[in-house]
Amino acid sequence: MTEAEIPALADRPAVTVDVVLFSVRSSNLKVLLVCRSAAPFRGRWCLPGGFGRLSESLDDAARRRLQEETDVHDIYLEQLYTFGTPRRDPRGRVISVAYFALAADDVNAHANAEGVQVDWHPVPDLPELAFDHGEIVHYALQRLRYKLEYTSVGFELLPNEFTLTELQTAYETVLGENLDKRNFRRRILEAGILSETNRYRESEGQGRPARLYRYKKNAVSEVKARRLFP
Amino acid sequence: MTEAEIPALADRPAVTVDVVLFSVRSSNLKVLLVCRSAAPFRGRWCLPGGFGRLSESLDDAARRRLQEETDVHDIYLEQLYTFGTPRRDPRGRVISVAYFALAADDVNAHANAEGVQVDWHPVPDLPELAFDHGEIVHYALQRLRYKLEYTSVGFELLPNEFTLTELQTAYETVLGENLDKRNFRRRILEAGILSETNRYRESEGQGRPARLYRYKKNAVSEVKARRLFP
DNA sequence: ACAAAAGTGTTTACTATACACCCATGG
DNA sequence: CCATGGGTGTATAGTAAACACTTTTGT
Numbered sequence: 001m002t003e004a005e006i007p008a009l010a011d012r013p014a015v016t017v018d019v020v021l022f023s024v025r026s027s028n029l030k031v032l033l034v035c036r037s038a039a040p041f042r043g044r045w046c047l048p049g050g051f052g053r054l055s056e057s058l059d060d061a062a063r064r065r066l067q068e069e070t071d072v073h074d075i076y077l078e079q080l081y082t083f084g085t086p087r088r089d090p091r092g093r094v095i096s097v098a099y100f101a102l103a104a105d106d107v108n109a110h111a112n113a114e115g116v117q118v119d120w121h122p123v124p125d126l127p128e129l130a131f132d133h134g135e136i137v138h139y140a141l142q143r144l145r146y147k148l149e150y151t152s153v154g155f156e157l158l159p160n161e162f163t164l165t166e167l168q169t170a171y172e173t174v175l176g177e178n179l180d181k182r183n184f185r186r187r188i189l190e191a192g193i194l195s196e197t198n199r200y201r202e203s204e205g206q207g208r209p210a211r212l213y214r215y216k217k218n219a220v221s222e223v224k225a226r227r228l229f230p
Numbered sequence: 231m232t233e234a235e236i237p238a239l240a241d242r243p244a245v246t247v248d249v250v251l252f253s254v255r256s257s258n259l260k261v262l263l264v265c266r267s268a269a270p271f272r273g274r275w276c277l278p279g280g281f282g283r284l285s286e287s288l289d290d291a292a293r294r295r296l297q298e299e300t301d302v303h304d305i306y307l308e309q310l311y312t313f314g315t316p317r318r319d320p321r322g323r324v325i326s327v328a329y330f331a332l333a334a335d336d337v338n339a340h341a342n343a344e345g346v347q348v349d350w351h352p353v354p355d356l357p358e359l360a361f362d363h364g365e366i367v368h369y370a371l372q373r374l375r376y377k378l379e380y381t382s383v384g385f386e387l388l389p390n391e392f393t394l395t396e397l398q399t400a401y402e403t404v405l406g407e408n409l410d411k412r413n414f415r416r417r418i419l420e421a422g423i424l425s426e427t428n429r430y431r432e433s434e435g436q437g438r439p440a441r442l443y444r445y446k447k448n449a450v451s452e453v454k455a456r457r458l459f460p
Numbered sequence: 461a462c463a464a465a466a467g468t469g470t471t472t473a474c475t476a477t478a479c480a481c482c483c484a485t486g487g
Numbered sequence: 488c489c490a491t492g493g494g495t496g497t498a499t500a501g502t503a504a505a506c507a508c509t510t511t512t513g514t
Binding site for chain 3: 203205207
């Protein structure tokens with residue numbers, strides 16, 4: 001940062017924000033995509049996002065573009081990675097600050113005013129995406145699986161109140177493996193990050209109703225990783 | 231990314247890369263800083279870095295600016311985080327893609343042609359930095375401590391050949407705590423990521439000479455974190 | 461012979477994993 | 488009364504942590 005001058009306008013890249021929003025729906029991990037209505041890649045699916053404004057922070061830009069394009073708001077969002085290889089956008093040099101987001105399955109997305117298509121797509125089976133957005137989703141999925149194992153970010157995939165079975169199912173869906181019911185429940189309850197309610201999920205069909213829990217917001221939620229070297 | 235058009239030049243932010251380069255020197259964790267020779271913040275220390283070129287990737291820009299300003303090259307480098315709050319640079323909207331880097335203590339930095347000062351500063355005791363660079367260093371330090379515990383990135387703090395005691399000391403310096411010698415050596419040797427040489431460090435002063443080891447480059451180096459929920 | 465740093469194993473406590481049955485409700 | 492999903496405890500294996508002395512070299 002000691003170079004004499006800020007670069008001339010012509011030497012500046014454009015900067016976008018793009019959001020990878022995951023949600024578990026009908027027992028599948030899905031990602032929210034929009035369909036491009038203009039060149040380049042017209043008709044191809046891509047991540048919601050767009051160019052930021054000079055007056056807003058990157059986080060604000062990500063939230064704003066997500067809401068403008070898909071009507072989704074008030075969800076968990078964190079910065080993922082910045083993608084900036086020179087020819088990733090055919091229009092010129094575009095740097096994309098990618099975000100990673102999670103939503104419960106009661107969060108609904110709607111096409112925006114311009115009538116652009118918006119839909120949830122199952123992650124293991126995505127169409128070819130515009131730009132390098134396929135690569136960005138892949139990177140985000142790694143991050144999701146990773147964080148699920150050592151933080152409590154997984155609660156962001158569930159609505160305010162949920163049953164332990166619902167929580168376990170969300171974990172299993174994302175991780176792609178089955179977990180032991182007793183061990184899962186013991187660990188999560190011992191972690192002290194849930195508070196139980198006195199409400200129960202009325203069973204649809206048969207079966208005993210399940211107790212509903214809530215996530216304690218300001219719970220300490222990070223587990224110390226096992227050290228490589230003690 | 232469905233907005234109709236790429237923004238006009240006047241609506242584009244400037245994008246810099248800034249590098250937080252850590253090294254353990256004379257038993258202290260240090261970070262490499264340069265002294266600003268121009269306004270704003272003239273005379274204040276800041277991170278090496280600068281504006282990227284349209285034709286180069288962000289990683290390339292970070293490596294190039296680091297070499298141009300400090301003559302440091304061929305070191306470990308990874309992207310850290312992108313800082314983009316609107317008023318972080320008084321010259322206008324500047325987004326900084328920050329990098330995290332590590333070097334052994336045999337890597338030397340030199341002032342560049344323009345004669346800008348370059349120096350290693352002990353991390354626990356930094357001067358007030360230009361821009362939000364203090365915050366960036368703080369964020370990088372968290373990342374360093376974190377990664378040290380569950381990856382083998384710590385080897386990047388050491389030269390090609392090193393003794394186990396030197397390795398342990400580097401870890402202790404960064405983590406700010408003492409480690410058990412026998413446990414440390416057992417774990418690291420069992421991990422199978424070091425190969426022993428037949429050379430020894432001639433002891434300066436008294437004491438038995440210590441065997442030199444090398445880090446096996448393509449060793450699998452990540453340890454599975456302890457799960458929050460099994 | 462002594463000072464200084466290198467090198468080496470074992471015991472104990474804790475944490476993870478595997479595993480099977482009873483309970484409450486609706487039809 | 489039966490089908491469905493909810494809820495619970497224990498025994499075993501594996502990993503982490505604490506801990507002290509012998510070896511090699513230079514002075």
